[in-house]
Amino acid sequence: MQLPRFHRLRSAYYHLEGQACSACGAVQFPARRSCLACRSEELERRPLSGRGxxxxxxxxxAGFEGFAPPHLMALIELEEGPMVAAQLSDVEPEEIEIGMEVEMVTRRIRELAPQGYIVYGYRFRPRLEVEAGR
Ligand SMILES: [Zn+2]
Known part of the structure; x- marks a missing residue:
């Protein structure tokens, strides 16, 4: 992701902010111009819980630039409904299960060496309170 784009989206990514449609109530992430369900443009900001x-x-x-393999990539179904693709953190591959409860955490994603600019972003890890209850 290029830096200007990163800055523009930072609020949404740090707080996992989605949108709620005033017309049909659908919740979506990331923000778009119109509702994916009904195409209404009457959308309001909706902080998401980060749980899913x-x-x-x-x-x-295989690694890609700026990231060290292996990466555990997951499609997370947020409790508000939207799907988000993200890396998993604090978990071993053999521990992951479909349906496992996870929560968003902010992690250092990469460091852009020329500027010394550190990019943080979200990942998901197993929900701590769920683990504690086992
Ligand atoms: Zn809608």
Missing amino acids: TVFSYSEAV
């Missing part, structure tokens, strides 16, 4: 469940996941063994 693992809908699907995969382990990527």
